[in-house]
Amino acid sequence: MDSRVIAELVVHLGRIASGDGLVEGLTPGQWAVLRYFARANRFSRTPSAFAAFHGTTRGTASQAIKSLVAQGYLLQTRSDTDGRSVRLDLADKARAMLAKDPLEALARAADALPPGVRGQFSNGIQRMLGHLASETGKPPFGTCENCAHFEGDGCCQEGLAPYACGFLKEPLIEEELDELCINFATGKAVPPRPPGVGAV
Structure with a gap:
């Protein structure tokens, strides 16, 4: 197309x-x-x-x-x-x-897509957003798990939080990992979570 x-x-x-x-x-x-x-x-x-x-x-x-x-x-x-x-x-x-x-109507339309198509569409849109942000000089908002500043693997070590933001030197809780961040930096693949972590 x-x-x-x-x-x-x-x-x-x-x-x-x-x-x-x-x-x-x-x-x-x-x-x-x-x-x-x-x-x-x-x-x-x-x-x-x-x-x-x-x-x-x-x-x-x-x-x-x-x-x-x-x-x-x-x-x-x-x-x-x-x-x-x-x-x-x-x-x-x-x-x-x-x-x-009113955006729920669009969410339902996305939900009607087959799972594989939904994943590809999401990845494609995210890549377009990243390219557009780079071209226009705007910050590339994103979430923790595919951010270059993201630290941790979900395993608790003595004295350390299971996740952290390396940019701000702040601990993170699991509920924050899917939230938008202005300090996002591209360049990290999504790490696997331990079995059972983040399951719904």
């Missing part, structure tokens, strides 16, 4: 999934904010990280975030280490709202 056609299909898919107007009282932009903070790890729940992820200005990102803080969807906490920065977390109200996310 022609690469231009693929690009147009990706854009069209995203446009249909996000919709044009209000859904449950939120704009497509506000839904994007909630989705990001639902998936971002504790190091990436800041207005600047959201702006980088969505390729928008900090001013535009701040306005969208402020409206959701005012409506009680996001909780804002001052950083203990840097009084100028804030961390944003989802309120229970936002978690309940995400159950009605």
